[in-house]
Amino acid sequence: MRLTLHVWRQSNARDKGGFKTYELEDVNTHMSFLEMLDVLNQDLIGRGEDPVAFDHDCREGICGSCGFVINGVAHGDQPGSTVCQLHMRHFSDGDEVTIEPWRAKAFPVVRDLVVDRSAFDRILTAGGFITVRTGSAPDANAIPIATETLEHAMDFAECIGCGACVASCPNSAAMLFVGAKIAHLGILPQGQSERHQRALAMVEAMENEAFGACTNFRACEAVCPKEISIAGIARMNKDYRKALFSGVGFSSGKKRKR
Amino acid sequence: MKLDARIPSGPLAEKWMNLRDHLKLVSPANKRKRSIIVVGTGLAGGAAAASLGELGYRVKAFCYQDSARRAHSIAAQGGINASKNYQNDGDSDFRLFYDTVKGGDFRSREANVYRLAEVSGAIIDQCVAQGIPFAREYGGYLANRSFGGAQVSRTFYARGQTGQQLLLGAYSALNAQVAAGTVEVHPRTEMLDLVVIDGRARGIVTRDMVDGSLECHVADAVLLCTGGYSNVYFLSTNAKGCNVTAAWRAHRRGAGFANPCYTQIHPTCIPQSGEYQSKLTLMSESLRNDGRVWVPLKGGDERAPGDIPEAERDYYLERLYPAFGNLAPRDISSRAAKRACDEGRGVGPGKRGVYLDFEESIGRLGEDVIRTRYGNLFDMYERITGENPYKVPMRIYPAPHYSMGGLWVDYYLMSTIPGLFVLGEANFSDHGANRLGASALMQGLADGYFVAPYTLGEYLAGAKLDEVDTSHESCRQTVNEVNERTAKLLAVKGSRSVDSFHRELGLLMLDRCGMSRTADGLTDAIAKIRDLREAYWNDVTVPGEGAEFNQELEKAGRVADHFELAELMCRDALEREESCGGHFREEYQTDEGEALRNDDDFCHVTVWEYNGADKVPTAHREPLEFETVQLAQRSYK
Ligand SMILES: Cc1cc2nc3c(=O)[nH]c(=O)nc-3n(C[C@H](O)[C@H](O)[C@H](O)COP(=O)(O)OP(=O)(O)OC[C@H]3O[C@@H](n4cnc5c(N)ncnc54)[C@H](O)[C@@H]3O)c2cc1C
Ligand code: SF4
Numbered sequence: 100m101r102l103t104l105h106v107w108r109q110s111n112a113r114d115k116g117g118f119k120t121y122e123l124e125d126v127n128t129h130m131s132f133l134e135m136l137d138v139l140n141q142d143l144i145g146r147g148e149d150p151v152a153f154d155h156d157c158r159e160g161i162c163g164s165c166g167f168v169i170n171g172v173a174h175g176d177q178p179g180s181t182v183c184q185l186h187m188r189h190f191s192d193g194d195e196v197t198i199e200p201w202r203a204k205a206f207p208v209v210r211d212l213v214v215d216r217s218a219f220d221r222i223l224t225a226g227g228f229i230t231v232r233t234g235s236a237p238d239a240n241a242i243p244i245a246t247e248t249l250e251h252a253m254d255f256a257e258c259i260g261c262g263a264c265v266a267s268c269p270n271s272a273a274m275l276f277v278g279a280k281i282a283h284l285g286i287l288p289q290g291q292s293e294r295h296q297r298a299l300a301m302v303e304a305m306e307n308e309a310f311g312a313c314t315n316f317r318a319c320e321a322v323c324p325k326e327i328s329i330a331g332i333a334r335m336n337k338d339y340r341k342a343l344f345s346g347v348g349f350s351s352g353k354k355r356k357r
Numbered sequence: 358m359k360l361d362a363r364i365p366s367g368p369l370a371e372k373w374m375n376l377r378d379h380l381k382l383v384s385p386a387n388k389r390k391r392s393i394i395v396v397g398t399g400l401a402g403g404a405a406a407a408s409l410g411e412l413g414y415r416v417k418a419f420c421y422q423d424s425a426r427r428a429h430s431i432a433a434q435g436g437i438n439a440s441k442n443y444q445n446d447g448d449s450d451f452r453l454f455y456d457t458v459k460g461g462d463f464r465s466r467e468a469n470v471y472r473l474a475e476v477s478g479a480i481i482d483q484c485v486a487q488g489i490p491f492a493r494e495y496g497g498y499l500a501n502r503s504f505g506g507a508q509v510s511r512t513f514y515a516r517g518q519t520g521q522q523l524l525l526g527a528y529s530a531l532n533a534q535v536a537a538g539t540v541e542v543h544p545r546t547e548m549l550d551l552v553v554i555d556g557r558a559r560g561i562v563t564r565d566m567v568d569g570s571l572e573c574h575v576a577d578a579v580l581l582c583t584g585g586y587s588n589v590y591f592l593s594t595n596a597k598g599c600n601v602t603a604a605w606r607a608h609r610r611g612a613g614f615a616n617p618c619y620t621q622i623h624p625t626c627i628p629q630s631g632e633y634q635s636k637l638t639l640m641s642e643s644l645r646n647d648g649r650v651w652v653p654l655k656g657g658d659e660r661a662p663g664d665i666p667e668a669e670r671d672y673y674l675e676r677l678y679p680a681f682g683n684l685a686p687r688d689i690s691s692r693a694a695k696r697a698c699d700e701g702r703g704v705g706p707g708k709r710g711v712y713l714d715f716e717e718s719i720g721r722l723g724e725d726v727i728r729t730r731y732g733n734l735f736d737m738y739e740r741i742t743g744e745n746p747y748k749v750p751m752r753i754y755p756a757p758h759y760s761m762g763g764l765w766v767d768y769y770l771m772s773t774i775p776g777l778f779v780l781g782e783a784n785f786s787d788h789g790a791n792r793l794g795a796s797a798l799m800q801g802l803a804d805g806y807f808v809a810p811y812t813l814g815e816y817l818a819g820a821k822l823d824e825v826d827t828s829h830e831s832c833r834q835t836v837n838e839v840n841e842r843t844a845k846l847l848a849v850k851g852s853r854s855v856d857s858f859h860r861e862l863g864l865l866m867l868d869r870c871g872m873s874r875t876a877d878g879l880t881d882a883i884a885k886i887r888d889l890r891e892a893y894w895n896d897v898t899v900p901g902e903g904a905e906f907n908q909e910l911e912k913a914g915r916v917a918d919h920f921e922l923a924e925l926m927c928r929d930a931l932e933r934e935e936s937c938g939g940h941f942r943e944e945y946q947t948d949e950g951e952a953l954r955n956d957d958d959f960c961h962v963t964v965w966e967y968n969g970a971d972k973v974p975t976a977h978r979e980p981l982e983f984e985t986v987q988l989a990q991r992s993y994k
């Protein structure tokens with residue numbers, strides 16, 4: 100099949116960037132979307148042009164490296180999937196396809212479709228963990244955990260940190276991502292001692308980054324490749340409020356640099 | 358090159374505890390003065406950096422991805438072994454040890470493997486405490502599944518995303534240390550060389566992958582936790598970025614490379630669908646708990662699988678290995694699949710595929726049970742192939758997956774360069790000639806959480822290390838060498854892309870140094886690889902510049918190292934005149950076509966010393982002494 104691609108090209112963070120159009124013949128329907136870009140890149144290299152830069156690694160939908168906006172939808176419009184898992188059989192001969200990076204102030208473009216998502220790491224560093232020294236854990240079966248509790252936590256633990264939620268939110272909010280981690284750890288018995296401090300520290304860290312506020316558009320939930328539920332955001336707000344009102348624990352204290 | 362494995366004395370089961378009782382310690386005040394470089398943030402590196410940070414060392418961790426959380430460990434699906442015996446089915450440290458040694462076809466070091474089994478339980482404890490949601494039974498206690506090569510159920514899992522959950526656990530521990538100020542993480546930073554000063558590893562040279570700048574980092578010790586080298590085959594189940602560069606650069610600086618020919622070709626992967634293919638996708642081995650592998654009895658059978666009656670199907674694993682059936686180990690299952698396809702009984706386009714059929718288990722357990730067990734794997738299969746595995750059997754074929762070989766390390770996980778430690782898939786130590794499923798995650802975390810933090814202390818306490826900084830002559834020189842190499846790659850400006858060379862190398866390796874190998878094929882491959890390497894340095898084209906974000910340049914450096922590694926793999930495979938585990942030399946097989954070991958001549962580790970890219974390397978040997986296990990022909994019948 101034949102495709103016309105409009106691809107965002109930007110050589111570095113300072114460059115203004117713009118769309119460039121490429122025609123691609125003979126796209127095989129079994130190819131993945133990234134393999135289609137590989138083919139385009141081989142063409143470009145052959146013609147002495149710079150290939151399109153995009154992040155990718157596992158190509159199995161789990162590392163969270165890949166991600167860009169295809170025809171206005173983060174990760175393309177196959178529900179519950181990342182770009183690397185999208186296959187060309189979902190496109191038709193003659194389609195025009197627009198490809199652009201995540202657009203969010205907190206995720207500056209590095210090159211072409213590659214963005215800087217380190218803000219996510221900084222939020223998790225503020226409190227996205229259970230403090231337990233290596234070697235100090237009790238026997239793994241010491242605390243039974245009901246399967247429903249476990250499965251519930253796992254539903255949130257599946258977040259791959261791709262950033263699609265931020266990219267599709269009109270306010271560029273990071274709530275789905277942050278809520279997922281707070282819910283994962285806050286649902287489990289092991290996560291209770293730090294539950295409220297954690298919410299406080301992570302929400303503060305989030306506010307120190309250039310993310311917007313949540314106004315309940317639910318666009319995040321619709322594009323999330325792991326189908327993380329916005330129920331995580333409600334849990335986050337609840338834990339955060341509780342932390343504020345009861346004055347528990349610490350605040351991270353540091354305003355982190357961007 | 359001197360090889361002293363430094364295996365502690367005493368009975369097998371007491372070696373590690375005895376050693377721990379007598380290891381030298383670094384005082385808390387001195388730990389703060391000691392700096393450690395950890396390259397890699399997968400299970401091995403993430404766990405090590407976090408644990409060393411907790412101990413108070415100053416740690417710098419590096420990875421090539423944009424976040425430490427994306428290391429390739431994230432992709433592991435099936436599970437992690439531990440000898441908890443929660444199933445009360447007779448498991449023990451000894452049994453896990455024995456299964457692993459036997460699974461590795463008696464080509465691993467007993468003492469290391471025993472230690473691995475011994476600390477396996479503590480790993481599960483640690484992970485649960487970190488909040489890793491391992492699957493549980495209705496009573497709320499931990500569940501297990503079975504994996505190949507074992508008759509007990511000892512594999513812990515978190516849906517089909519065990520690696521993801523374990524890595525996010527290690528990453529969270531790492532983050533806690535970043536918050537505490539002990540660990541600094543450098544993402545998008547690739548190590549391109551090792552700095553050796555006075556015979557000791559003292560630093561690394563890195564390239565900032567965003568702006569291309571080179572930098573030297575010095576420390577008191579360097580830990581390489583950089584994963585495996587299956588991407589030498591181009592198509593593999595590994596992430597696209599996986600590479601041998603860190604290990605290979607260390608090898609060039611004097612670290613011995615052990616058993617490079619031991620690679621694992623995993624039996625259950627989605628077959629290749631076309632020329633454009635960029636990687637192969639694993640379908641977790643856990644599927645073989647409930648899926649049955651078969652091909653049509655007769656070649657050339659073009660009927661749809663559902664139209665082939667039971668009597669005309671060959672469930673060849675069940676037939677050949679009745680004791681283990683569909684859970685026969687990987688090397689054996691892969692070769693059996695290859696054989697069935699070589700006989701013309703393969704299925705699907707290109708006929709390089711066999712069926713993995715769930716009809717019977719769906720009938721027995723219902724679709725819902727199968728969905729809870731493997732839902733995400735089934736979805737992934739459907740996304741890739743467009744076929745619904747609840748209705749038609751999956752098609753699978755073996756694919757390069759794991760490298761048992763790697764940098765040689767002693768019992769302390771230290772390489773032949775003092776101060777250079779190697780952890781996880783990057784070292785060679787625990788899996789012999791074949792790795793059993795669910796044991797790589799175990800090894801990475803064992804090395805990172807429970808071994809290196811102890812043995813590194815012994816090195817630091819015992820070594821007299823001079824102060825060095827980046828103005829040291831060796832640092833400057835190493836940076837210059839990296840600079841020159843990069844410039845050279847950019848200057849070729851030939852006519853072929855990096856990928857086109859990599860694909861060609863991969864095809865050659867798969868054919869000659871893949872599931873079966875011969876002396877003639879390997880000899881010829883060595884010559885061909887040399888020619889191809891020469892062509893590469895004369896005709897590759899790398900667009901762009903060094904001082905910018907340049908993914909082609911990153912690949913170009915890695916592929917250059919893959920060429921040198923490929924040659925060494927073939928040489929090692931040629932030299933090992935026996936078949937063992939994943940290394941199958943056609944000349945050495947039993948009447949039934951099974952691997953035929955030669956314990957008299959090859960019960961050793963081959964450790965290669967680098968002499969220059971165009972020179973023949975020197976082979977050294979570490980004899981493997983089995984004090985506890987009886988060497989036996991491996992049987993799964
Ligand atoms: C698809 C798949 C499924 C698997 N499933 C299982 C399973 O179910 N059970 C099991 O036990 N094992 C499984 N394995 C094997 C297992 O996942 C790996 O062996 C293991 O995770 C390797 O961990 P590691 O820490 O050694 O390396 P990795 O996780 O590969 O990490 C390597 C790290 O090194 C960094 N790095 C590499 N080179 C450089 C460089 N030059 N400079 C800077 N950084 C560098 C990378 O950025 C990364 O952080 C699976 C493997 C695959 C491919
Ligand atoms: S919540 Fe979903 S969309 Fe957001 S980072 Fe996690 S996986 Fe990606």
Ligand code: FES
Pocket residue numbers: 154155156157158159160161162163164165166181182183184
């Ligand atoms: S490349 Fe890993 S999720 Fe897409």
